[in-house]
Amino acid sequence: MQSRLAALADRNQHVAPFQTMELVKQAQALEMQGRSVIHMSIGEPDFTAPEPVVRAMQQALKAGRSQYTAALGLHGLREAVAAHYALTEGLDVDPDCIIITAGASAALTLACLALVNPGDEVLLTDPSYPCNRHFVAAAGGVPQTVSVDATSRFQLNAGLIASHWSTATRGVLLASPANPTGTSMRWSDVCESITAVQSRGGFVIMDEIYQGLRYGDASAGIPATPHSALHASGDLVICNSFSKTFHMTGWRLGWLVVPRPWVPAFEKLQQNLFICASALAQQAALGCFTEESQAIIAERKAQFQARRDCIVPGLRRIGFDIPLIPDGAFYVWANIKAFGMESSLFTRRMLQETGVSIVPGADFGRTQAQDWVRFSYARPLAVIEEALDRIQSWLA
Numbered sequence: 001m002q003s004r005l006a007a008l009a010d011r012n013q014h015v016a017p018f019q020t021m022e023l024v025k026q027a028q029a030l031e032m033q034g035r036s037v038i039h040m041s042i043g044e045p046d047f048t049a050p051e052p053v054v055r056a057m058q059q060a061l062k063a064g065r066s067q068y069t070a071a072l073g074l075h076g077l078r079e080a081v082a083a084h085y086a087l088t089e090g091l092d093v094d095p096d097c098i099i100i101t102a103g104a105s106a107a108l109t110l111a112c113l114a115l116v117n118p119g120d121e122v123l124l125t126d127p128s129y130p131c132n133r134h135f136v137a138a139a140g141g142v143p144q145t146v147s148v149d150a151t152s153r154f155q156l157n158a159g160l161i162a163s164h165w166s167t168a169t170r171g172v173l174l175a176s177p178a179n180p181t182g183t184s185m186r187w188s189d190v191c192e193s194i195t196a197v198q199s200r201g202g203f204v205i206m207d208e209i210y211q212g213l214r215y216g217d218a219s220a221g222i223p224a225t226p227h228s229a230l231h232a233s234g235d236l237v238i239c240n241s242f243s244k245t246f247h248m249t250g251w252r253l254g255w256l257v258v259p260r261p262w263v264p265a266f267e268k269l270q271q272n273l274f275i276c277a278s279a280l281a282q283q284a285a286l287g288c289f290t291e292e293s294q295a296i297i298a299e300r301k302a303q304f305q306a307r308r309d310c311i312v313p314g315l316r317r318i319g320f321d322i323p324l325i326p327d328g329a330f331y332v333w334a335n336i337k338a339f340g341m342e343s344s345l346f347t348r349r350m351l352q353e354t355g356v357s358i359v360p361g362a363d364f365g366r367t368q369a370q371d372w373v374r375f376s377y378a379r380p381l382a383v384i385e386e387a388l389d390r391i392q393s394w395l396a
């Protein structure tokens with residue numbers, strides 16, 4: 001009998017392609033044809049892991065330390081992360097509440113599976129990191145996006161949470177600084193939002209993957225130093241990662257900080273879904289916290305800030321409307337209404353006609369999709385300047 005391929009599950013119809021990754025594929029195809037492409041689409045540092053991390057990986061590999069670790073992660077690494085919070089933020093975090101994960105992606109997956117029941121609604125910003133909707137949906141939850149604009153720094157606040165909270169809402173997924181806007185929540189909004197959610201019996205998942213890349217915006221009262229939401233409450237799920245601050249995207253390593261009573265539930269999920277994060281990556285990550293690595297990371301952060309200070313005025317000069325200075329991450333969220341072209345067409349034509357690859361707003365939400373684009377400025381200054389020149393000539 002001839003075999004027939006089984007039908008895929010219905011949920012596949014609800015998973016939109018991650019357009020950033022699709023765009024990267026198109027840009028790479030152009031490069032294969034010999035075109036010069038400037039990649040400003042993918043959200044990934046152009047730097048690689050600091051040298052002490054590479055050395056730690058080589059040693060671990062040589063010593064064969066590649067067996068599974070405990071599900072919660074290497075105790076030494078959990079202690080190192082706790083010590084990092086103490087050093088950088090004066091925060092006393094219990095290493096037993098830290099869970100090492102396969103990147104922030106696995107951290108957010110675990111958090112949603114641990115907290116969301118089928119049918120539960122979770123509030124997210126529109127625009128936000130595209131995968132967030134799918135982490136919630138994977139747990140059977142319903143992502144409820146709230147359209148936000150520059151008046152709230154493209155973030156939720158207590159007022160927006162109150163007006164969008166329904167009987168089915170169970171919690172919020174926040175990110176500060178955020179992707180795609182690069183803007184942080186005001187500290188008062190962090191505190192008031194947490195109170196607004198917790199007073200309703202809800203959970204807060206706070207994605208702090210870009211906390212280590214904050215340059216601040218003095219005019220908006222946004223500081224340049226990390227300031228975890230843990231300062232406001234310990235009853236949160238904090239998500240973080242080695243991907244962005246430590247320039248280790250492909251190493252797939254991140255962490256969670258969770259309230260102590262929730263650790264066993266997260267541990268069970270981690271055991272069953274992932275067993276543990278990569279053992280070799282965990283050994284290597286111990287190298288992140290040496291003085292040498294910290295100095296490298298601080299120097300690179302200064303480079304990111306210099307790039308921001310080049311691209312934002314550069315794009316504004318060309319005619320992009322950037323209502324807020326992005327105070328963190330390596331993104332600029334720019335309005336293109338003035339150019340009279342819808343953002344998917346704009347980014348497609350920009351790639352074809354200038355070789356500069358950026359992402360259309362549609363990847364990050366619905367309400368502002370047509371008029372907005374995201375630039376990732378994780379590129380050397382000279383490359384950013386070249387991109388600005390190409391875009392200026394094209395638009396002229």
Ligand SMILES: Cc1ncc(COP(=O)(O)O)c(C=O)c1O
Pocket residue numbers: 043102103104105106129175178179207209240241242243249253254
């Ligand atoms: C806001 C945000 N959260 C999570 C992630 C996923 O990061 P990771 O590489 O640690 O899985 C990203 C990646 O771009 C992101 O921008």
